[in-house]
Amino acid sequence: MTTQSINRPPEKHVKVLDGQGWIGLIETMGSEVTAVNAARVSFGKMRTEMNDKDVTLLKYLIQHRHTSPLEHIQFTFVVHCPLFIRSQWHRHRTWKYNEISRRYTSIDMEFYNPTQIRQQAESDRQASVSQDDASWNGENSKIIADFNQQAFEVYEQLLENGVAREQARGVLPQNMMTTFWATVDLSNLLHFLDLRDDAHAQWEIRQYAQAIKSLIKDEFPTIAEVAGWE
Ligand SMILES: Cc1cc2nc3c(=O)[nH]c(=O)nc-3n(C[C@H](O)[C@H](O)[C@H](O)COP(=O)(O)OP(=O)(O)OC[C@H]3O[C@@H](n4cnc5c(N)ncnc54)[C@H](O)[C@@H]3O)c2cc1C
Numbered sequence: 001m002t003t004q005s006i007n008r009p010p011e012k013h014v015k016v017l018d019g020q021g022w023i024g025l026i027e028t029m030g031s032e033v034t035a036v037n038a039a040r041v042s043f044g045k046m047r048t049e050m051n052d053k054d055v056t057l058l059k060y061l062i063q064h065r066h067t068s069p070l071e072h073i074q075f076t077f078v079v080h081c082p083l084f085i086r087s088q089w090h091r092h093r094t095w096k097y098n099e100i101s102r103r104y105t106s107i108d109m110e111f112y113n114p115t116q117i118r119q120q121a122e123s124d125r126q127a128s129v130s131q132d133d134a135s136w137n138g139e140n141s142k143i144i145a146d147f148n149q150q151a152f153e154v155y156e157q158l159l160e161n162g163v164a165r166e167q168a169r170g171v172l173p174q175n176m177m178t179t180f181w182a183t184v185d186l187s188n189l190l191h192f193l194d195l196r197d198d199a200h201a202q203w204e205i206r207q208y209a210q211a212i213k214s215l216i217k218d219e220f221p222t223i224a225e226v227a228g229w230e
Contacts, residue, residue, distance in 0.1 A: 006100060006179050007108040010078060014211035016204075018115050021081045023208050025215045026181065030073035032058055032222055035186070038069035055222050062190070062226045070187035075216065077182045082112040084174040085204050088196075094188035099180035102169040109155075110177040111148035117141055118203070126200070148175050186220075190227065 009015075013024035036054040037046040039061055047054065061069055079089065090097060117140040118128035131137055151173050158168035184192065189212070195201065197209035217224035 005108055006078060006181075007080065007110075009080065012215065013078075014214055016207035016211050017081075017112060020110070020112055021085075021177065021204075021208070023080070023211045023215070024078045026076040026078050028073075028075050028216070028219065030186075032073075032220055034072050035061060035069040038072045039066065050222075058222045059226050062223060067187040070190070071185040073186040075184055075186070075189060077184075077212065077215075078179065079182055079208065080177055080179045081208060082175050082204070083178055085202075085208065086178050086180065088202065088205050089182070089208075092184075092188070092192050094184065095192075096183040097180050100178060102172070103166040105165075109152065109172075111145075111152065111173070112175040112177060113141070113145040113148060115141055117144075128203070144175065148173060186223070190223075193227070 009022045010024040010026060013022050015022045033047060033050050033054065036050065036058055039057060040046060050058075060066070079086075081089070086099070089095075115137075117131060117137050119131045121127035121129050151171055154171050155168050158171065159165065193209050193212065196205050197213070198206070201209070213224070213229040217229050
């Protein structure tokens, strides 16, 4: 039996944020036939494999938001992302979370250094605009990377001085990477994907939402088709 760091992606994972972040699939409970069987419990019948009628029924359930049969399918992901994406993610109350604690450990600390910097959109306070100016991009990317490094050095200095990890972590920036486990049922996952792989969502969290689709679409082909995943 071996112990390993949760800051390493599991075998089944997708990298995002230029390779600085990733999301892995730890476990799946159920398959498409699980939802179909749950829907048919009312009739006291179940099947072990999908047939054409089952595909039609599953499509009907999704299109008409018959959510309870979908709740019998569950996924556990491990997410490695910056703190500001963690905050957005954890607004989704229907998920269950456990996260690495910087009260307990100061190992494997990493910071997100964005390479493509976006400009603030003028018309929409929550939006950003891509910027082609390489020198503007490079200058601002460097400011962020330098600050990440300085903040880490201050943190290390505080630890060296004997300051408790739980207080020293206050100097660490939003770009610090964190890792958490996140478990959700299929119905609430589809809701999350609607909201977070959308033009109104921030580019970084969209990357994770798209990665989730690519992690599960092969095992959930009917759902991928109905939901229009590419
Ligand atoms: C583009 C975008 C911008 C956002 N901007 C902001 C922002 O500026 N500030 C901010 O604070 N948040 C912001 N949010 C977060 C947003 O308000 C929601 O908190 C987040 O998207 C989670 O959605 P949800 O509540 O539907 O999901 P979940 O919490 O997963 O809930 C799923 C569904 O379950 C039901 N539900 C869950 N809990 C309850 C409950 N306690 N009572 C009743 N029904 C419940 C609701 O029907 C809900 O839609 C933003 C979200 C998006 C996508």
